[in-house]
Amino acid sequence: EAQVTQNPRYLITVTGKKLTVTCSQNMNHEYMSWYRQDPGLGLRQIYYSMNVEVTDKGDVPEGYKVSRKEKRNFPLILESPSPNQTSLYFCASSLKGHGANVLTFGAGSRLTVL
Amino acid sequence: GENVEQHPSTLSVQEGDSAVIKCTYSDSASNYFPWYKQELGKRPQLIIDIRSNVGEKKDQRIAVTLNKTAKHFSLHITETQPEDSAVYFCAASISNSGYALNFGKGTSLLVTP
Numbered sequence: 520e521a522q523v524t525q526n527p528r529y530l531i532t533v534t535g536k537k538l539t540v541t542c543s544q545n546m547n548h549e550y551m552s553w554y555r556q557d558p559g560l561g562l563r564q565i566y567y568s569m570n571v572e573v574t575d576k577g578d579v580p581e582g583y584k585v586s587r588k589e590k591r592n593f594p595l596i597l598e599s600p601s602p603n604q605t606s607l608y609f610c611a612s613s614l615k616g617h618g619a620n621v622l623t624f625g626a627g628s629r630l631t632v633l
Numbered sequence: 634g635e636n637v638e639q640h641p642s643t644l645s646v647q648e649g650d651s652a653v654i655k656c657t658y659s660d661s662a663s664n665y666f667p668w669y670k671q672e673l674g675k676r677p678q679l680i681i682d683i684r685s686n687v688g689e690k691k692d693q694r695i696a697v698t699l700n701k702t703a704k705h706f707s708l709h710i711t712e713t714q715p716e717d718s719a720v721y722f723c724a725a726s727i728s729n730s731g732y733a734l735n736f737g738k739g740t741s742l743l744v745t746p
Contacts, residue, residue, distance in 0.1 A: 552734075554736075559642070559738065560738060561639075561722060561736050561737060561738035561739045562677070562722060562736040562739075563736075564734075609676060609677070621667070621679055621682070622669075622677075622679070622734060624676040624677050624678070625676065626675075626676050627676055
């Protein structure tokens with residue numbers, strides 16, 4: 520089944536404790552992206568990747584890192600989480616070229632930073 | 634960069650009525666306009682999209698219209714049903730640049746029986 524898989528789905532952590540949210544897709548998509556969703560603010564892009572070893576900042580990159588060492592994986596790293604990073608995170612992927620922009624989203628990862 | 638504004642932020646309709654959600658965008662180069670539906674506790678999913686070479690697209694009870702001159706596009710849902718209750722997001726981008734999809738803030742639609 521074609522899908523985007525995120526882990527963990529739920530996480531409660533404390534300020535300053537490094538964490539990684541993994542994202543994997545099995546559709547051979549070139550584009551991958553991370554969004555955070557907060558009430559009243561919609562979906563805001565954190566980072567995106569156009570292909571392996573190519574990453575770029577979105578609208579709200581502060582406090583986050585990403586890497587794209589393999590086409591299928593795009594982990595989101597919070598080096599020193601803070602309470603303002605409490606949010607619902609979505610990973611998404613899409614094809615390049617014709618058919619691009621049709622995002623397939625993961626199920627979401629709800630992160631709470633105490 | 635592209636700025637997408639979406640209205641209203643909440644919308645309540647009675648079952649069977651129509652619902653209309655409107656979005657405006659700022660970048661005249663944008664040529665791809667999708668709509669995503671997010672049910673409670675679920676992930677956003679594409680329900681319909683339109684490209685700038687057409688003015689309207691329909692899929693059963695949903696339709697999207699685009700006015701490129703005015704830089705606005707709308708989602709129309711007819712004969713609403715309770716299962717249409719969800720948050721709807723519009724977005725705009727330049728085609729074939731999947732990374733640059735700019736979303737509106739969302740509209741929470743409630744369809745009451």
